[in-house]
Amino acid sequence: MEPELLGEYLPVFARAAWLTLWVGLTGIVCAVVVGLACAVVQHFRVPFARQLVSAYIELSRNTPLVVQLFFLYFGLPKLGIVLSSATCAIVGLAFLGGSYMAEAIRSGLEAVDDGQSQSALALGLSRGLTLRHVVLPQAVALAMPAFTANIIFLIKETSVVSIVALPDLMYVAKDLIGTDYNTREALTLLVAFYLVILLPISLGAGKLEKKVRYAAFGS
Amino acid sequence: MSTTLKRLAIGAVTSALLLGGLAGCGGNPSSNSSNSFNTLEQIQAAGTVKIGVFFDKAPFGSQDSTGTFVGYDIVYGERIGQDLGVEVEWVPVEAASRVAFLETGKVDIILANFTVTAERAEKVDFLNPYLKVSLGVVSPESGVITDISQLSGKDVIVVKGTTAETYLEANNPEIKLTKFEQYTEATSALLDGRGAAWVTDNTEALAWSLQNPGFTTGITTLGPQDTIAGAVTKGNTTLLKWLNDELVTLGTENFFHKDFDLTLKPVYGDAVSPDDLVVEGGKV
Numbered sequence: 001m002e003p004e005l006l007g008e009y010l011p012v013f014a015r016a017a018w019l020t021l022w023v024g025l026t027g028i029v030c031a032v033v034v035g036l037a038c039a040v041v042q043h044f045r046v047p048f049a050r051q052l053v054s055a056y057i058e059l060s061r062n063t064p065l066v067v068q069l070f071f072l073y074f075g076l077p078k079l080g081i082v083l084s085s086a087t088c089a090i091v092g093l094a095f096l097g098g099s100y101m102a103e104a105i106r107s108g109l110e111a112v113d114d115g116q117s118q119s120a121l122a123l124g125l126s127r128g129l130t131l132r133h134v135v136l137p138q139a140v141a142l143a144m145p146a147f148t149a150n151i152i153f154l155i156k157e158t159s160v161v162s163i164v165a166l167p168d169l170m171y172v173a174k175d176l177i178g179t180d181y182n183t184r185e186a187l188t189l190l191v192a193f194y195l196v197i198l199l200p201i202s203l204g205a206g207k208l209e210k211k212v213r214y215a216a217f218g219s
Numbered sequence: 220m221s222t223t224l225k226r227l228a229i230g231a232v233t234s235a236l237l238l239g240g241l242a243g244c245g246g247n248p249s250s251n252s253s254n255s256f257n258t259l260e261q262i263q264a265a266g267t268v269k270i271g272v273f274f275d276k277a278p279f280g281s282q283d284s285t286g287t288f289v290g291y292d293i294v295y296g297e298r299i300g301q302d303l304g305v306e307v308e309w310v311p312v313e314a315a316s317r318v319a320f321l322e323t324g325k326v327d328i329i330l331a332n333f334t335v336t337a338e339r340a341e342k343v344d345f346l347n348p349y350l351k352v353s354l355g356v357v358s359p360e361s362g363v364i365t366d367i368s369q370l371s372g373k374d375v376i377v378v379k380g381t382t383a384e385t386y387l388e389a390n391n392p393e394i395k396l397t398k399f400e401q402y403t404e405a406t407s408a409l410l411d412g413r414g415a416a417w418v419t420d421n422t423e424a425l426a427w428s429l430q431n432p433g434f435t436t437g438i439t440t441l442g443p444q445d446t447i448a449g450a451v452t453k454g455n456t457t458l459l460k461w462l463n464d465e466l467v468t469l470g471t472e473n474f475f476h477k478d479f480d481l482t483l484k485p486v487y488g489d490a491v492s493p494d495d496l497v498v499e500g501g502k503v
Contacts (some may be wrong), residue, residue: 074404077411085397163404165397165413175398178315178380179388181342183322 005185009176013189016172021197023086023168024155027093031154034094035101042102043109053102060099066160068092073164089161093154100150108143109135137215144212148205155198169193255324256452259461262327267306270296271326274311275403278426278486279332282311291482292330295349295449298474299328302465313400315380318342321452328462329450332420334382336445344453346462347501348446349475354383355424356438357409358416363437369415370394376414378405383418386442409434420447422496426486446503463501470500 038053040046060068072088083091112135120130162171173190177183262268272292273280280292288309300307310326317333320326321343334352335345358364371393377384379398387394397414399405406427409417416437417424424436451458469475479493 074407074411077413082411082413163400165399165408167398171398174315174400175379175384177319179338179385181318181338183319 001184001188002182005182006189009185009189012172012176013169013193016167016169017193017197019166020155020158020168020193023089023161023166024093024158024197027090027158028097028151028154030090030094031097031101031150034098035103035105038098038102039105039109042106057099057102060095061103065092065096065157066163068095069161069164085161085164085166088164089158089166092161093157096157097150097154100153101147104143104146104150105139107146108139108141111142112138137212141212141214141216144209148209151205152198152202155201156194159194254322254452254454256321256455256458257324257327258455259457262458263303263305265305267308268300268303268328269308269310269326270299271310271312271317271320271329271331272296273314273331273402275401276332276423277430278482279423280330289482291350291478292332294478294482295475296328296330298469299330299462299465302468303461313380314378314402315400317380317450321450324452327451327455327458332423332447333450334420334445335448336382336385338385339450342453343450344455344459346449346451346459347466348448348498348503349466349501350422350447350496351444351498351503352420352422352447352496353444354386354418354438354441355421355436356416356418356441357424357428357434358437359409359412360433360435362415363435364416365437367391367438367441373415374413376405376408376417378402378419381419382442382445383420387418390442406431425491426483429486429488429490446498466501470502473499475499 041049041053069088069092072083072092076083116134117130120134158168159170161168162174169190173186176186272288274282278290280288280290283289296307312320312331317329317331318339321329335348356364364370373395374397375394376397377387379400384396384398387396397408399408405417408414421439428434428436449462475497476493479497
């Protein structure tokens with residue numbers, strides 16, 4: 001291992017880390033929006049839309065992100081739609097993450113015992129107040145571990161976006177290995193940078209889970 | 220100890236161990252102790268030689284519809300196997316992973332259109348050459364590139380770990396490179412209009428533009444003339460010597476001219492003369 005090489009590669013990796021984080025977080029925000037919409041449709045059993053959402057969730061959860069990205073980047077141009085690398089990556093993450101988020105949120109909503117809302121209604125709370133003060137806090141607490149696991153999962157999934165020529169961490173590592181052949185230095189920085197991104201998120205998630213747990217029934 | 224602290228400690232210890240392990244591997248960069256390879260005797264005793272070839276770079280190395288490897292490099296590799304008296308196991312490789320496959324002993328020989336460069340020669344042992352090459356620039360007929368200056372500020376497609384990438388980064392930093400890992404990805408991107416041009420070996424450029432209407436090789440020679448050679452793991456001298464002797468034998472038969480007629484002529488037609496590409500006996 002040559003330390004001066006690590007110093008030389010550091011700025012390249014730092015730039016790539018920003019891109020990884022930016023693409024990852026934008027993708028996650030979009031995934032949460034998609035997931036929320038799908039969970040609401042499923043929870044309130046909206047006719048027709050419900051079947052559509054189920055089909056989407058099965059399609060999204062049972063195809064790998066690499067395949068989805070290939071379709072977006074190399075497939076759509078054959079239909080005349082040319083999306084940029086970054087757009088493909090974000091759309092891909094939102095498409096994949098949306099279904100995972102939907103399932104996490106839905107499981108939270110469904111896990112709240114029916115007796116809870118019935119009791120609240122019996123005590124005279126309106127439907128809106130019941131949802132806001134009784135059902136949602138408990139649902140959020142129950143869904144949080146799955147939700148944060150999804151966030152970490154999606155950031156890790158960004159490691160395949162280099163196939164659509166987006167210069168993320170994986171892309172620069174492979175590029176440096178392919179041109180300079182300093183495999184050890186490049187791989188060391190690759191591992192280090194993923195840890196720098198993911199460890200704080202993982203720790204923050206643990207704290208957040210604890211914070212919302214107060215609302216969980218029986219704990 | 221709180222859970223958060225515990226997790227932080229575990230994370231820090233694990234990463235320190237991991238990084239320490241990687242650093243340990245490089246303790247002595249001058250030694251080749253990390254390279255493992257099979258000597259000539261070991262290959263002959265095992266009865267199999269593993270040859271790393273391209274699987275998507277017709278007409279040099281590609282797979283046909285039945286999955287059989289075909290092309291100029293394959294014909295050469297088959298002959299090596301025959302003369303060694305062993306079976307050939309084909310190992311598909313990508314451009315950027317050719318050095319790593321040799322360093323880790325995953326293949327015995329690389330015959331994947333491997334251009335000889337000084338940086339690569341520090342990591343692997345090249346045989347004497349069997350082809351000569353420079354770079355070529357493929358562009359759509361609607362916007363033919365005939366001079367490299369036309370590419371300034373435009374997106375240009377390259378494959379990672381190729382001489383095209385290194386050459387353009389060193390000599391034309393004003394060009395924006397879009398890099399792919401596989402040739403099929405690079406050519407798909409070119410077909411989809413994701414770049415003004417694709418820069419690659421001129422052998423490959425000419426072959427591809429002849430096969431794909433609407434595209435042309437506007438620049439047929441760019442950069443210095445290089446040679447293409449097989450390679451073995453650094454330090455595998457017994458195999459290296461045998462293969463270089465083999466090249467001399469093949470030269471007396473004009474083997475590579477026959478190989479050209481068999482695999483390259485159907486593609487190039489009369490656009491390329493065999494003497495422009497082929498090197499016989501390992502001597503340019």
